[in-house]
Amino acid sequence: MQPGLTERIATVVQLSPPANALEFKGTWYSWKDVSSTMAQLESLLLSAGQKQGAPIGVLLRNRPAHVACVMQLLSSRRCVVSINPFQSPEKVAADIKKLNLPVLVADTDDWAQPAIQQAAAETGAALFQISQQETLSVEAINGHQQPTGQNHHEPLPDTCILMLTSGTTGPAKRIKLPYKSFAISLMGVPGHYSSHNEQDEVALKSTPAVLTTPLVHIGGMYAAMAAITSARPIVILEKFSVDEMRRTLQAYQPKLVALPPTAIRMIYDADVPKEDLSCLLAIRMGSAPMPSDLHESFEAKYGVPLLDSYGATEFAGAVAGWTIQDHRKFGSTKRGSVGRVQPGVEMRIVDPDSGEELSHSTPGLLEVKTSQIGHSDWTRTTDLAEIDEDGFLYIRGRSDDAIIRGGFKIIPADVVTILRKHEAIKYACVVGIPDQRLGAVPVAAIQLQPGFSDINLDDLKLYLREHLTSYQIPVAFKILPEMPRTPSMKISKHDVTQLFLNERAQ
Template sequence: MSTHDSASSVGDSARSLIARRIFGVLALDPAATALTFGDRTFPWSYYADAITDLDALLAEYPRARQIGIVLRNRPGQLCSVIATIATGRTVVTLSPHLGDTGLAEDIVDLAPDVVVADEEDWARAAMVEATAAVGAIALCTGPGRAFVRHPMPAPSSPAYKPAADVAVLMMTSGTTGRPKRVELTYQRMAAAFRAAGTPVDEGRELRLHRRTAILWASLAHISGLYFAIAHAMEGRGIALLEKFEVQAWAELVRRHRPGYVRLAPTAIRMVLNADLPRDVFENVFAVGSGTAPLPAELADAFEDRYGVPVLGTYGATEFAGAIAGWTIDDKREWGTRKRGSVGRAYDGIDLRVVDRDSATVLAPGAVGLLEARGGQLSDDGGAWIRTTDLASIDDDGFLFIHGRADDAISRGGFKIPPSVIEEALAQHPAVDEASAVGIADPRLGEVPVVAVTLSSPATEAELMEFLSARLTRYQRPVDLAIVDALPRTPSLKVSRALVREQIFARRPTAT
């Protein structure tokens, strides 16, 4: 491995601490299994070889720092992330789930120094043209070697960006509109790892863990990329899934017998609907859940069915991960009394709730806008960062989320949080999931509509009547659509933007 000296030349910065940690893990037992994907296994030396290859391929381009990676959940792409971080460069996330035009626009807008993808994506002509247009160096990934030179002509004079302390230029998941980019610095990433207990600093034991982690969340989003890096730093092998499929995931749980697994709320619902046998979870002591709001009823149903506690978390891409969550000890002591909470603030994180207009700090239990501060939210850790989440914090420090302020639908001056409609529908026994959004109205400005999936038969008229008994007149949706599935982001969140665009854009409604 050749980049240790260059990575450590910046002293004890977060960048060098993370690099040294990864290099230390890779040196423990290079032949031990680090990654499984389908029937293939890859040793820790696979990561080490990728670091060597990346440095060698970019040796004549020493200022190439921004590495755009089209992040399919495959070994070469995961290895590309680890190599980029270990060499102190910047991961620029590119989503394979975008259409050809969207991916090409992302490459042109971001203009990374390097674009990394596998053969499937290099076959997309628009991507090749965009890479050439920005003068990026083209590298190809594969299962045998993480990096090889792509046959595209190398640029004669790449247009480099100034060096910056950015670990990941990450796109948000786009649940409320077009995804935006956030810069996650090495310092903020290190703070996020520390808050979750991942070893970063000198003196923490270097070892390879016996238990394997199952990683199915998209590497193109913080829920997947964060844990890919964290597991490498803690010396934990990964069983990688290209996407979440219940039976394939259950087989990995049986094979690797992890004590802790992660399931987004949608994945929890899929597991319940598949009626997996209880013995799948015989070695699992807890299920972590994040990326989207976790309905209390859903957590209850899973715990009743499988006898395994669900530990919810609260975070965001902008926070470099979770900033609050349940511990197993808190769950045992407070679980019933704090039902519906997302847990308490992590170490190093302060939370408060303020009035949305005056910014006055509110008393425990009052609902307002959530603000947070800590090292993973800003490099100095001292500034309060206002979120768009409506929240309350009780006397014991437990955080409750009551919807998003920026999702609120403004109907003739009345504000309607979509969660009001969604939670009302959740009480109907036939409703599986619901997503409410606002659509433009020439008279009222905006009116609410809602899309619903069902677990048993029901009619639109029946559900509208059900809502009429539970909502004020202005809260009632003007249209309700029963659909087979709600559109989702690659991280399995329901996408309100796509609900609006795909279900209601051409559907006639009445106010």
């Protein structure tokens, strides 16, 4: 029988207790340290009356004690309820009140926020504090060892994570991620599409994985737990920085890392020496589209393949992606694709209205069928896409992004592509806002390239008229010092929209 997620975690932590498990800011914590922290949390949860299926809120930061706590919650078949600590304290407090969980786990830094303290106390949750200094620790806050509130969130016995979506196009939602789906995504189906199978002997790996994506995002959670279930130690980057990435590459020589396009841009712009990346066979990327000019320039400069992928929180990870073999054969001719469907997954493109399957290279709505979801039905996404004759998937935008301006449909990605080709523009985001006469109109936020302090908007509009039809041209522009971003480093379209709406309301 294929070992489950809970059994795999329990096996890994006992393989070699003194060995290095988690590195954070140059300090290593052993598997024994991790196991001790897991045991501390288990004792506190049992004392608080929390059994299998109990929903436990965790303000997830990229820190070793947080990883250890997630490991224990999953190995004991409780439910991790992810809470985003990168919001303002007031928004975190509102989230805590809305969830009304029986237990909340947070770092000492987060409990230092009065708004978070007050909201947690009002819910009557048991409150646990985690930290990482010389050792990892988790302890109950005095006076809050037991839940005392009423009508706490119901148990979720089959859900491993109540996971936040990325929140790119609107406020982040929570999706129930079943234990079975996450286990299949991490460890595969025996004999089908994963190197894991029931005969595998799990052994500790020597080269660590590098965690660069926030744990609160499915990409970070997947990366961390994929490393744990394959018995690989992890170097944890609390927040991506070029200097920390260079240190990690030089110290541990990993062959593969996963980075969002924003981090790849930071490395390129910092002019990191080629030899600093010489250990890498490839860089996996995802979470946001990669501009084709950056893709080509990065690979030409460093000689490291950039392997894009496609997935979603609903799918418990990636369902399509590039392999090194595909990159060698098709890298120059399939630029812009997110790769081919993974084994065990089916994809098709359908007409949004009729549902009829469309032919190769015809744009439509993407539908996915995968065992990672836990059922055999087709799942319709909101992604506009096409699949070519070789099976390569191209994401062309989102159907729910489309702006209908006086009956004309505008795909924001088309406008962003043209904006980013302007020499002065580094990043751009186009969204629709309501208009009484036309229904909706496009507006654009832009971030300028280094060396440009301003841009003439009249000249910019003339440039756009050379490349776009008149109805595609944004009616308003905002020049921002930095684009608002989600925890997964995507540009937050929701926040950009609010900037324009708030200005209108003033």
